[in-house]
Amino acid sequence: QSVLTQPPSASGTPGQRVTISCSGSSFNIGGFAVNWYQHLPGMAPKLLIYTNNNRPSGVSDRFSGSKSDTSASLAISGLQSADEAEYYCAGWDGSPVFGGGTKLTVL
Amino acid sequence: EVQLVESGGGLAQPGRSLRLSCAASGFSFHDYAMHWVRHSPGKGLEWVSSISWNSRSILYADSVKGRFTITRDNAKNALYLQMDSLRAEDTAFYHCAKDDYRFLEPWGWFDPWGQGTLVTVSS
Numbered sequence: 001q002s003v004l005t006q007p008p009s010a011s012g013t014p015g016q017r018v019t020i021s022c023s024g025s026s027f028n029i030g031g032f033a034v035n036w037y038q039h040l041p042g043m044a045p046k047l048l049i050y051t052n053n054n055r056p057s058g059v060s061d062r063f064s065g066s067k068s069d070t071s072a073s074l075a076i077s078g079l080q081s082a083d084e085a086e087y088y089c090a091g092w093d094g095s096p097v098f099g100g101g102t103k104l105t106v107l
Numbered sequence: 108e109v110q111l112v113e114s115g116g117g118l119a120q121p122g123r124s125l126r127l128s129c130a131a132s133g134f135s136f137h138d139y140a141m142h143w144v145r146h147s148p149g150k151g152l153e154w155v156s157s158i159s160w161n162s163r164s165i166l167y168a169d170s171v172k173g174r175f176t177i178t179r180d181n182a183k184n185a186l187y188l189q190m191d192s193l194r195a196e197d198t199a200f201y202h203c204a205k206d207d208y209r210f211l212e213p214w215g216w217f218d219p220w221g222q223g224t225l226v227t228v229s230s
Contacts, residue, residue: 002151032213037152044202045144045152047218056218088152092213095166096142101151 003028004089004099011105012079020102022072022089032092034072036065039086039101048087049074081106109133109219111203116224119193127224129186129203137181140164140206142217143188145226147199155201156188160209171197193228200225 005023012018022034036049047056049065052072064075072091076083084106089099115127129141143155156177157166165177176189186203201224204217 035216037217039146039152044220044222045146045204045217046220047216050207050216050218051214086151090152090154090217095168095211096154096157096217098144098152098154 002100003093003097004091006087006089006099006102008100009103009105011107012076013107014079014081016079017075017077018079018104019076020074020087020089020104022074022099024070024072024091024093026070028070028091028093028097029067029072030070034065034067035090036063036072036074037088037090037098039088041085045088076104079106109205111205111219111221113201113203113221113224116201116226118227118229120230121194121228123193124189124191125193125226127188127190127201127203127226129188129221131184131186131203131205134205136179136184138209140208140211140215141179141186142204142206143177143186143201144204144217144220145197145199145201146223150199153199157206157211158186159211164211166211190226193226195228198226198228 033051037045039045052067053065112130142157174192178187204220206215208215
């Protein structure tokens with residue numbers, strides 16, 4: 001069990017906006033930054049959001065991140081079939097830590 | 108282009124050893140901390156180990172502490188993971204990843220990642 005809690009699954013239809021939550025504590029999210037990664041099957045995981053709400057160059061502006069107190073969220077707008085993947089929040093709790101992952105299904 | 112390529116995975120019996128390598132190119136390898144992360148279906152991403160640019164700071168997940176050893180050779184642009192006393196639960200794809208900082212900072216991130224090398228522990 002990870003110290004960062006994510007829902008195991010999420011879903012949406014094309015064009016819809018979906019949010020994925022990541023819940024932690026004052027020892028991790030509450031004190032440090034949150035990053036988000038996308039993992040497509042058979043591919044290398046990819047950095048989506050760093051330091052709570054920053055997008056690396058090349059990442060679509062359909063992806064956005066936010067953080068408040070001990071929770072963080074990843075929002076995906078204009079959902080596309082290509083967004084079907086596993087999404088992980090990550091942070092620091094004395095060492096790097098990942099959330100359990102959320103499998104996003106595009107219906 | 109920054110590139111990370113892992114190798115060394117394969118089939119190992121429980122209790123045996125494997126050594127993973129990660130070849131880095133396209134950036135000043137000696138300037139960045141590096142990480143190993145593993146992924147197995149149904150278990151998600153699990154951080155394994157991290158090493159600072161000068162090898163003076165090293166971290167291990169509790170699940171591998173005492174069994175795995177992370178090292179790096181900045182002259183060869185290479186990262187390693189020595190895996191001893193392997194267990195069935197170590198079966199996973201192992202990815203190396205570059206940090207954005209020299210030291211193991213709470214505000215760092217992993218980017219990019221290698222494609223991974225598969226380790227299967229089974230008798």
